[in-house]
Amino acid sequence: MIDFRSDTVTKPSKAMLDAMFSAPVGDDVFGEDPTINELQEYTADLFGMEAALYCSSGTQTNQIAINVHTSPGGEVITHVESHVYKYEGGGIARNSGVSVRLLDGNRGRISVDQILPWMNNPDDVHFPLTQLISLEDTANRGGGAIYDFNEIKKIRAFCIDHVLPLHLDGARIMNAMVENGVDLKDYGSQFDSISLCLSKGLGAPVGSLLIGKKDFIKKAHRVRKVFGGGMRQAGIIAAGGLYALKNNVERLKEDHANAKALEGAFNEMDWVDHVLGVETNIVVVVLKNGELRDQIIAKFNQKGMTPMPFGPGMIRFVTHLDISASDIDQTIGVIRSLVL
Ligand SMILES: *Cc1c(COP(=O)(O)O)cnc(C)c1O
Numbered sequence: 001m002i003d004f005r006s007d008t009v010t011k012p013s014k015a016m017l018d019a020m021f022s023a024p025v026g027d028d029v030f031g032e033d034p035t036i037n038e039l040q041e042y043t044a045d046l047f048g049m050e051a052a053l054y055c056s057s058g059t060q061t062n063q064i065a066i067n068v069h070t071s072p073g074g075e076v077i078t079h080v081e082s083h084v085y086k087y088e089g090g091g092i093a094r095n096s097g098v099s100v101r102l103l104d105g106n107r108g109r110i111s112v113d114q115i116l117p118w119m120n121n122p123d124d125v126h127f128p129l130t131q132l133i134s135l136e137d138t139a140n141r142g143g144g145a146i147y148d149f150n151e152i153k154k155i156r157a158f159c160i161d162h163v164l165p166l167h168l169d170g171a172r173i174m175n176a177m178v179e180n181g182v183d184l185k186d187y188g189s190q191f192d193s194i195s196l197c198l199s200k201g202l203g204a205p206v207g208s209l210l211i212g213k214k215d216f217i218k219k220a221h222r223v224r225k226v227f228g229g230g231m232r233q234a235g236i237i238a239a240g241g242l243y244a245l246k247n248n249v250e251r252l253k254e255d256h257a258n259a260k261a262l263e264g265a266f267n268e269m270d271w272v273d274h275v276l277g278v279e280t281n282i283v284v285v286v287l288k289n290g291e292l293r294d295q296i297i298a299k300f301n302q303k304g305m306t307p308m309p310f311g312p313g314m315i316r317f318v319t320h321l322d323i324s325a326s327d328i329d330q331t332i333g334v335i336r337s338l339v340l
Contacts, residue, residue, distance in 0.1 A: 007320035023239030035235030047188030051217035061195035061210040072097030074131035081141035108139025144282030175280040198241035
């Protein structure tokens, strides 16, 4: 099977498992797990930030960040298709009691010009207090689109003017960083908090990191406990994440090249309307006849390939470290031979 459903389906390699087996561990609720401590310091350093917190999932890191940055009755500005809003089970309302101002922007990204009119006047009691802006890079619903760093800097300047924190859902931030040529520390300096997933393209089995300033992480630590996310000898799984960050970042470019190759093949097909321009490891195919979507997916399934439906008339293929260049050649053969 060639599993294109998501980059979350990867299995730990032998070398990663070896690192996990031999990891020194301790009770992380007491802050005594050396592997977790190393992972947290390593990741904070990468982005030039002060501290980091190892958590069970990207949903947990995002929800903790939102909880720390806001108070009940406040408002978060984010993209209408952002993961924090669309795919976290209503967690913003449920966990933190805050409302959302949802903006529609190009391929999952928002611009400072769009944010401006929705910054509520804090002196007018009619309006919820705008308390947080949350961005996503790469943007999943945008087909793995990368933010323009200049736009991020403009949003950051806006946030500083309005004393607003800026959060990044960077579940796939390393996919962006190997392509955009931006220095990681420059990038980190734009945000008050960053959530980074180890279990997506980086290929670790479990875990995400929340990165920020020391006082922010201190508060996040408390919220993680409240959300039931305090883990004990979790260095066993954190070691997989550390291995992933040290070994699997540069190779993300291979996934991107594989995704590009798929894009090229799809663009030759007369049943394809267009592909959302591939920038990283996500290929979103928009069909000419949307009604054929499930039939096309079924044909791929018969060949042992598993793309996902991605909304009306759209199919998503995600490349990752368990998909090789020869798997891609095989898939391109199937794309070219499909009879509809
Ligand atoms: C996967 C993902 C997350 C976090 O998902 P978990 O499954 O909770 O780890 C957050 N944001 C984006 C954009 C994602 O793709």
